[in-house]
Amino acid sequence: MESVQAIKQRFGIIGNTPSLNRAIEKAIQVAPTDISVLVTGESGVGKESIPKIIHQLSHRKHNKYIAVNCGAIPEGTIDSELFGHEKGAFTGATQTRAGYFEVADGGTIFLDEVGELPLTTQVRLLRVLENGEFLKVGSSKVQKTDVRIVAATNVNMFEAIEKEKFREDLFYRLSTVDINLPPLRERQEDIHLLFRKFASDFALKYKMPTVKLTDNAIQVLLKHRWGGNIRQLRNIAEQLSVLEQNRTVTAEVLRSYLPLTAGTNLPAVIKTSKSESDFSSEREILYKVLFDMKADLNDLKKLTMELMKNGNTKDVEKNNESLIQKIYGNDDDDENLTYEETIENNDVIAIPEHTPIEEETSPIEDKYYFAEEIEEEETLSLHDKELELIKKSLERHNGKRKLAAAELGISERTLYRKIKQYDL
Numbered sequence: 001m002e003s004v005q006a007i008k009q010r011f012g013i014i015g016n017t018p019s020l021n022r023a024i025e026k027a028i029q030v031a032p033t034d035i036s037v038l039v040t041g042e043s044g045v046g047k048e049s050i051p052k053i054i055h056q057l058s059h060r061k062h063n064k065y066i067a068v069n070c071g072a073i074p075e076g077t078i079d080s081e082l083f084g085h086e087k088g089a090f091t092g093a094t095q096t097r098a099g100y101f102e103v104a105d106g107g108t109i110f111l112d113e114v115g116e117l118p119l120t121t122q123v124r125l126l127r128v129l130e131n132g133e134f135l136k137v138g139s140s141k142v143q144k145t146d147v148r149i150v151a152a153t154n155v156n157m158f159e160a161i162e163k164e165k166f167r168e169d170l171f172y173r174l175s176t177v178d179i180n181l182p183p184l185r186e187r188q189e190d191i192h193l194l195f196r197k198f199a200s201d202f203a204l205k206y207k208m209p210t211v212k213l214t215d216n217a218i219q220v221l222l223k224h225r226w227g228g229n230i231r232q233l234r235n236i237a238e239q240l241s242v243l244e245q246n247r248t249v250t251a252e253v254l255r256s257y258l259p260l261t262a263g264t265n266l267p268a269v270i271k272t273s274k275s276e277s278d279f280s281s282e283r284e285i286l287y288k289v290l291f292d293m294k295a296d297l298n299d300l301k302k303l304t305m306e307l308m309k310n311g312n313t314k315d316v317e318k319n320n321e322s323l324i325q326k327i328y329g330n331d332d333d334d335e336n337l338t339y340e341e342t343i344e345n346n347d348v349i350a351i352p353e354h355t356p357i358e359e360e361t362s363p364i365e366d367k368y369y370f371a372e373e374i375e376e377e378e379t380l381s382l383h384d385k386e387l388e389l390i391k392k393s394l395e396r397h398n399g400k401r402k403l404a405a406a407e408l409g410i411s412e413r414t415l416y417r418k419i420k421q422y423d424l
Contacts, residue, residue, distance in 0.1 A: 002028065002057070011049055014197050015190035019182040023050065030177050031057035036129060038114075038174045039152040041181035044229035050179055051110040051150035060148055063107035066100050071113035078121055080137050089138025101134055101145045108148040114174065115155030115166060122167045125149075129173045149174070184226040184233060191222055194230065198237035209247045211240045216251035224258055387422050390415070394424070 004024050007013070013024065030037055031054045039047045048067065055065045073081050080089075084099030100109055111117075117125065128134050129149065133142050151174045160166035184191060195213070203210040213221060226232055236257055240249055389408065397403040405415040418424075 004028070007053060011053060013046070013049055014194050015187055017182060017187040017190055019180075020187060020190070023179050023181050024053065026177065026179050027053045028057060030054065032059065034148055035176045036148075036174050037150045037177045037179060038171075039150065039179050039181065040157075041152075041154065042183045042229055043154045044231035045181040045183055046230050047152040047154075047181055048110070048112065050181070051108065051152070054150055055108040055110075055148070058108070058148065060107050064104045065108045065110070066104045067110040067112060068100055069112045071116035075118045078118065079124065082121065083124060083134045083136055085137035086139045089136075093138070096136075099134075099136065101128060101147055102143065104147050105145045106147075108150060111149060111151040113153060113155075114151040115153040115157060115160055117166075119165075119167065122170050126167065126170045126173060129170070184229040188222055191226070191233065192218055194233055195221060195237055198234050199241060202238050202241035206241060208241065211237075211244060211247050211249055213249050213254065214251065217249050217254045220251045220254050220258070227259075386418070390418055390422065390424065 002010070004021050007024055007028060008015075013020075027037075027050050037050070037054060039050045041047050051067070052065070055061060068082070070078065079085075080093075080097065080099065082099050082101060084097050084102055085093050087093055087096045111125075124134060128145065128147070132144050132146060134145060135142060155166075157166060157171050157175075161168045161171060184194075192213070199211050228235070236254075239257055240254075244253065246253075390404070393404040393407050394401075397407070401415050401419070402412050405412040408415065410418075
């Protein structure tokens with residue numbers, strides 16, 4: 001069995017952090033077996049190195065090794081990619097195609113970003129893990145495969161299971177052995193070492209002197225949070241190697257290449273998304289507002305109906321004092337206004353108190369004359385007016401409901417219901 005140091009040299013792994021060494025040790029130990037392995041860790045920590053180690057140290061090393069990025073394949077085609085399809089199975093399937101599980105028979109498949117797999121594909125994958133069987137898309141013939149599966153994800157699998165985005169039984173089949181790679185911020189002693197390696201590689205690639213960091217710049221490098229982990233550190237080293245004329249990089253220059261929002265190791269305390277309870281609370285408030293508006297509208301309808309039926313506004317004011325107060329309020333400036341004045345202030349035409357209405361009015365009293373006309377027109381109840389309109393319309397169209405409904409602006413079905421209601 002090869003040592004951890006020999007494996008790091010063979011696969012180009014840099015660092016001496018105990019957690020990194022422990023992850024490599026676990027990979028070496030499980031490699032000779034056919035145990036399924038789940039590699040976890042943040043994006044950019046180098047999870048793709050572990051399945052390569054496992055494959056090269058296993059008895060399958062002479063067979064195929066296929067790496068599949070599950071998050072990069074569209075949901076509609078991923079089953080075809082993994083398990084293959086028969087000719088004519090779907091539009092565009094002009095010939096039979098072998099999937100990765102068929103091609104990699106006897107070898108290893110690395111499923112990167114396995115947490116992005118659709119639920120239907122998860123069911124198929126579970127069957128492969130349990131008994132090595134799978135079906136091509138569009139086929140009823142069961143096929144067998146002998147494949148070692150190593151999966152990786154940066155998703156919190158327990159949260160995904162709780163939200164029913166990932167099957168719990170599949171998770172436990174994949175994670176027979178769980179290998180976790182630490183983020184770069186937990187590998188303080190490796191950060192500068194990695195930077196020097198990247199700077200040296202880019203100096204050779206671009207045929208220019210190697211960039212070096214001052215002591216202050218090294219401290220800035222170590223204190224940075226590195227949300228993108230090794231991938232982000234490599235990008236920073238490449239930018240400095242290409243763009244900086246001065247090959248000695250100071251702290252100020254280095255800071256100019258680092259994101260401003262990620263310069264601290266303090267945990268984030270800002271809530272970035274609303275919980276379901278927040279949405280529920282907002283929904284309840286909205287419902288309450290709508291119900292209150294509906295109640296106010298019903299009160300206004302009630303008051304209007306009483307005013308239409310009873311021309312004596314004083315009686316309406318007396319009998320509905322609390323209702324009027326609720327609808328129109330009682331501002332300090334309006335305390336001594338009569339009901340008629342209150343309504344007039346709210347842009348409703350009304351008859352002034354103690355002013356008799358004469359049959360012949362002067363131009364000055366046009367407003368009051370108009371109010372009198374409204375009162376005379378509204379002497380019928382809504383029930384009577386509706387009945388009268390329906391009768392007139394039916395008479396005009398010789399009893400043809402379709403034409404009458406079109407004239408009234410209602411559906412023929414509603415008109416039929418009204419005819420039955422009023423026994424016409």
